[in-house]
Amino acid sequence: MTDELIRTVNLTKIYGAGEVAVRALDGVNLTVAAGEFLAVMGPSGCGKSTLLNLLGALDRPTSGEVWVAGENLARLKNVDAFRAKTVGFVFQLHNLLPTLTALENVEVPMQGHLSASKRRMRARELLALVGLADRDAALPNQLSGGQRQRVAVARALANSPALLLADEPTGSLDSQSGEEILALLAGLNRTQGTTILIVTHDRRVAQATQRIVRMSDGRIISDHRLDDPLEEDLRTLANSRLGQAILEHNGVALKHLCPDERIALQRLLERLADRG
Ligand SMILES: Nc1ncnc2c1ncn2[C@@H]1O[C@H](COP(=O)(O)OP(=O)(O)OP(=O)(O)O)[C@@H](O)[C@H]1O
Numbered sequence: 001m002t003d004e005l006i007r008t009v010n011l012t013k014i015y016g017a018g019e020v021a022v023r024a025l026d027g028v029n030l031t032v033a034a035g036e037f038l039a040v041m042g043p044s045g046c047g048k049s050t051l052l053n054l055l056g057a058l059d060r061p062t063s064g065e066v067w068v069a070g071e072n073l074a075r076l077k078n079v080d081a082f083r084a085k086t087v088g089f090v091f092q093l094h095n096l097l098p099t100l101t102a103l104e105n106v107e108v109p110m111q112g113h114l115s116a117s118k119r120r121m122r123a124r125e126l127l128a129l130v131g132l133a134d135r136d137a138a139l140p141n142q143l144s145g146g147q148r149q150r151v152a153v154a155r156a157l158a159n160s161p162a163l164l165l166a167d168e169p170t171g172s173l174d175s176q177s178g179e180e181i182l183a184l185l186a187g188l189n190r191t192q193g194t195t196i197l198i199v200t201h202d203r204r205v206a207q208a209t210q211r212i213v214r215m216s217d218g219r220i221i222s223d224h225r226l227d228d229p230l231e232e233d234l235r236t237l238a239n240s241r242l243g244q245a246i247l248e249h250n251g252v253a254l255k256h257l258c259p260d261e262r263i264a265l266q267r268l269l270e271r272l273a274d275r276g
């Protein structure tokens with residue numbers, strides 16, 4: 001049996017009131033087992049960051065429930081302690097403290113939890129884990145974007161959180177640095193068993209995870225596991241402009257195929273579309 005780490009029940013978040021109210025989350029039911037590595041995708045404004053903020057107790061829902069690691073977040077006695085212990089955050093714009101070195105930035109979340117010497121030791125270990133052992137004394141502006149993001153990952157891991165929430169951690173990076181961060185996260189998931197939920201616009205990033213949750217207008221519109229790479233490729237094709245044209249029986253898109261091939265492709269995509 002797998003342990004459940006996250007459960008949301010009818011999670012709803014409305015910003016503002018009256019005519020300007022925005023229903024950012026609209027009845028989201030999401031369950032994540034401990035040890036999963038999953039991606040949340042969807043168009044800008046569909047509620048991804050809102051969901052992350054609620055999962056990390058950075059904000060409160062309008063209605064519905066969030067359970068993380070067996071705790072109902074609405075009933076937490078000490079929200080700061082929960083955040084420090086259970087959740088690590090990585091944001092798109094690394095927000096490291098500019099006047100602190102890489103090492104000191106990683107130490108910040110451990111303040112109040114560990115002695116100064118233990119903090120230093122752990123921060124060194126974490127910088128080594130993200131491949132930056134030799135850059136411990138660098139200030140953020142002396143590091144590349146990818147290196148800063150790795151410091152942010154190390155900082156998020158400071159207190160060995162069960163859950164790592166990453167909001168577009170590769171969004172501001174070139175593709176090489178993005179791949180390095182992704183490999184780092186995948187490695188953490190594999191070797192430390194950290195549950196990782198990552199928001200991304202990048203299909204390649206999402207496909208490196210084990211499960212893709214798609215959102216639209218504050219709701220989950222699909223949720224599937226990536227056990228079968230072929231099925232995933234077909235799904236990509238089905239969602240492409242060509243795939244959509246085929247599904248809409250648009251003959252022009254298919255003029256290079258002979259009738260048998262056309263029917264076969266259409267059937268294949270329809271089957272996937274049915275499965276959602
Ligand atoms: N503090 C806020 N006050 C009012 N409306 C907000 C606030 N934060 C977010 N929203 C609105 O809630 C909706 C969901 O926003 P959210 O930031 O969750 O989207 P997102 O999916 O993360 O988008 P993106 O991909 O652009 O980051 C949007 O319509 C947004 O304008």
Ligand SMILES: [Mg+2]
Pocket residue numbers: 048049050167
């Ligand atoms: Mg966002």
